[in-house]
Amino acid sequence: MPTSRLEAFGDGVFAIAATLLVLEIRLPGENVGQGLLALWPSYFAYAVSFLTIGIMWVNHHVILEHVRATDRPFLFLNVFLLLCIAFVPFPTTLLADHLGHEGARDAALAYGLSLAVTAVFFNAVWHYAARGRRLLRTDVSAREVTGITRSYAGGPVMYAGAGLVGLASAVAAAVLFAVIALVYVSASVWGRDETASV
Amino acid sequence: MPTSRLEAFGDGVFAIAATLLVLEIRLPGENVGQGLLALWPSYFAYAVSFLTIGIMWVNHHVILEHVRATDRPFLFLNVFLLLCIAFVPFPTTLLADHLGHEGARDAALAYGLSLAVTAVFFNAVWHYAARGRRLLRTDVSAREVTGITRSYAGGPVMYAGAGLVGLASAVAAAVLFAVIALVYVSASVWGRDETASV
Amino acid sequence: MPTSRLEAFGDGVFAIAATLLVLEIRLPGENVGQGLLALWPSYFAYAVSFLTIGIMWVNHHVILEHVRATDRPFLFLNVFLLLCIAFVPFPTTLLADHLGHEGARDAALAYGLSLAVTAVFFNAVWHYAARGRRLLRTDVSAREVTGITRSYAGGPVMYAGAGLVGLASAVAAAVLFAVIALVYVSASVWGRDETASV
Amino acid sequence: MPTSRLEAFGDGVFAIAATLLVLEIRLPGENVGQGLLALWPSYFAYAVSFLTIGIMWVNHHVILEHVRATDRPFLFLNVFLLLCIAFVPFPTTLLADHLGHEGARDAALAYGLSLAVTAVFFNAVWHYAARGRRLLRTDVSAREVTGITRSYAGGPVMYAGAGLVGLASAVAAAVLFAVIALVYVSASVWGRDETASV
Numbered sequence: 090m091p092t093s094r095l096e097a098f099g100d101g102v103f104a105i106a107a108t109l110l111v112l113e114i115r116l117p118g119e120n121v122g123q124g125l126l127a128l129w130p131s132y133f134a135y136a137v138s139f140l141t142i143g144i145m146w147v148n149h150h151v152i153l154e155h156v157r158a159t160d161r162p163f164l165f166l167n168v169f170l171l172l173c174i175a176f177v178p179f180p181t182t183l184l185a186d187h188l189g190h191e192g193a194r195d196a197a198l199a200y201g202l203s204l205a206v207t208a209v210f211f212n213a214v215w216h217y218a219a220r221g222r223r224l225l226r227t228d229v230s231a232r233e234v235t236g237i238t239r240s241y242a243g244g245p246v247m248y249a250g251a252g253l254v255g256l257a258s259a260v261a262a263a264v265l266f267a268v269i270a271l272v273y274v275s276a277s278v279w280g281r282d283e284t285a286s287v
Numbered sequence: 288m289p290t291s292r293l294e295a296f297g298d299g300v301f302a303i304a305a306t307l308l309v310l311e312i313r314l315p316g317e318n319v320g321q322g323l324l325a326l327w328p329s330y331f332a333y334a335v336s337f338l339t340i341g342i343m344w345v346n347h348h349v350i351l352e353h354v355r356a357t358d359r360p361f362l363f364l365n366v367f368l369l370l371c372i373a374f375v376p377f378p379t380t381l382l383a384d385h386l387g388h389e390g391a392r393d394a395a396l397a398y399g400l401s402l403a404v405t406a407v408f409f410n411a412v413w414h415y416a417a418r419g420r421r422l423l424r425t426d427v428s429a430r431e432v433t434g435i436t437r438s439y440a441g442g443p444v445m446y447a448g449a450g451l452v453g454l455a456s457a458v459a460a461a462v463l464f465a466v467i468a469l470v471y472v473s474a475s476v477w478g479r480d481e482t483a484s485v
Numbered sequence: 486m487p488t489s490r491l492e493a494f495g496d497g498v499f500a501i502a503a504t505l506l507v508l509e510i511r512l513p514g515e516n517v518g519q520g521l522l523a524l525w526p527s528y529f530a531y532a533v534s535f536l537t538i539g540i541m542w543v544n545h546h547v548i549l550e551h552v553r554a555t556d557r558p559f560l561f562l563n564v565f566l567l568l569c570i571a572f573v574p575f576p577t578t579l580l581a582d583h584l585g586h587e588g589a590r591d592a593a594l595a596y597g598l599s600l601a602v603t604a605v606f607f608n609a610v611w612h613y614a615a616r617g618r619r620l621l622r623t624d625v626s627a628r629e630v631t632g633i634t635r636s637y638a639g640g641p642v643m644y645a646g647a648g649l650v651g652l653a654s655a656v657a658a659a660v661l662f663a664v665i666a667l668v669y670v671s672a673s674v675w676g677r678d679e680t681a682s683v
Numbered sequence: 684m685p686t687s688r689l690e691a692f693g694d695g696v697f698a699i700a701a702t703l704l705v706l707e708i709r710l711p712g713e714n715v716g717q718g719l720l721a722l723w724p725s726y727f728a729y730a731v732s733f734l735t736i737g738i739m740w741v742n743h744h745v746i747l748e749h750v751r752a753t754d755r756p757f758l759f760l761n762v763f764l765l766l767c768i769a770f771v772p773f774p775t776t777l778l779a780d781h782l783g784h785e786g787a788r789d790a791a792l793a794y795g796l797s798l799a800v801t802a803v804f805f806n807a808v809w810h811y812a813a814r815g816r817r818l819l820r821t822d823v824s825a826r827e828v829t830g831i832t833r834s835y836a837g838g839p840v841m842y843a844g845a846g847l848v849g850l851a852s853a854v855a856a857a858v859l860f861a862v863i864a865l866v867y868v869s870a871s872v873w874g875r876d877e878t879a880s881v
Contacts, residue, residue: 175701309574345561
């Protein structure tokens, strides 16, 4: 199967998962003005998750740009990755609903672990394609491969770490989730070389 | 990354955000006939938001047609723009639920400000591409660039203005949101030259 | 704008509207077995609406296959058409919830009128493209144009008619909605010539 | 109509149906930590259904890769197949809500029968294309056709069988649904020849 079909299905899942996030934002009660302000955890969780899914969408294309073909194991590893991406609205709603209230620490932990598992599958998809240059295009340099491998390696640790911080303080964990996303975007935008970023 | 991948992801977000708007329309109670008529604010908000997202979809393609390539900052500016587009169902539901009831003025203000922020990111995406012709195709004329720049400049002001009118009268603001969309469509359809419209 | 972008956005709206229909099916209560059987109006409305949207998707491509280019009025007529398509889940839920209960006749009328308005926009999109062969490809024969024009002309009348039948009997109207869809499919599949069907 | 348009619509429905599955997962109550653990049937049903839809997406492309063109009957058989795919979130929610509680056996039966009907339409789509090589590409070997025919034939029986097992034990049926998906993935990944798998 050419990579174009995987891109179409993948783009669909990324776009839908990101757009479904908005359903998480509950309507304010009768006092609309004050209610809208009290919804800040929902706006925050929406923005962080949308940005995180956007980063992962960019990363997914970085992988597919380096791949010359797909095979069945690669395809199903991608299905597992997309399964994780499509799951993101759930921990996002959880975090939005509990941030600033009871249960926030468990919600932050669940959010971090969900993203950590997603990052693990990201690494699995990349390693499967890159090991022994199994599916890589011939014009991809060894330096590029090392750069991408290194830049993805930190993901699972960072998200799991931020989630564990949530056991102490949910707000600190939430800030960390936002910082991770913004650092990724900044590194990608101002990165010295392309492969070391995002 | 070629613009085609951004188009695919963008088309997805625009199409999903527009189609999710229908979930906002609550079912009428037991008295179906009368209940359906009382839902006019929902139909109105649905139509105005769908049309507004449709206009922004057309505008987004106008930008991408003038761009020869993307880079990382452009990509992430687009992610922020799509984050705003995907948010539209929330203020739409808010407006639909409160128009004609308590809280309508706050809802109209929130609706206007949401679209104003979206319009700001539209301008940011365009200015990033157009400044010094950074990402523009070589066959785009200076007159076209000026035309597009001018036609987008008014968006943030118009939406913020209509939102502020909502502080006095939510219905007046709602009518303004509809008028803005219809004027855009008319200007685009009957526009003297292509670049000055939409 | 090439027709390919309109196809991408249109395919998205058709696919999402059709797939969102499933959200309409309420869960049965505690008595699952009996509850699942009592949900027949939901299954029926789901199937009829999905098939109707599927038919309209096929028809939309028939139009776009005959068109060589788009212009702004054509684009915005399509946005209005897609606005109607994306609305279909609402009357579908309405019909599913009320069929066999109070309010069914108003629900059937609303369903029929919604599809009638959609069919009107279908005709508008086609007539705009076909009038004076404004946007048609040069290899489209006059006989094909007449065939498509004739085959679309009946839509608004049939749906409005079936909706009005709903004022007497909601079940009769619901059966008519299904019959219209099945006749379209049959005529398309066993049609003598391609242009006279669907 | 070229197969590319059917692929676009199909990819959309597969991606949306899979991504909507997440809406099925209810939020835990106030006791977040314990509530998240008690949601295991929801995670399980989400993963099994996502994987099953992913497998069907791969299978759908296997069919389209072997097809050189579409005709109207093939198109509408595909619409019926997609109608079944888009329905999957409903039995998934049903199974997730009842697994481990009352009504689980009826839910497992409904889940199995829904997938069995989907598998029947899969066979219908394939047989319509393959009978007398009606729509097949000329370079598809007879051995490939037999391989695909044989590999799809078991689907309806397996799903109906697992559903009937649900009448005795819902948990056993749920395990079977997972096993079927995992066996498909394994056979596809480690299959001796491509056509005999998935």
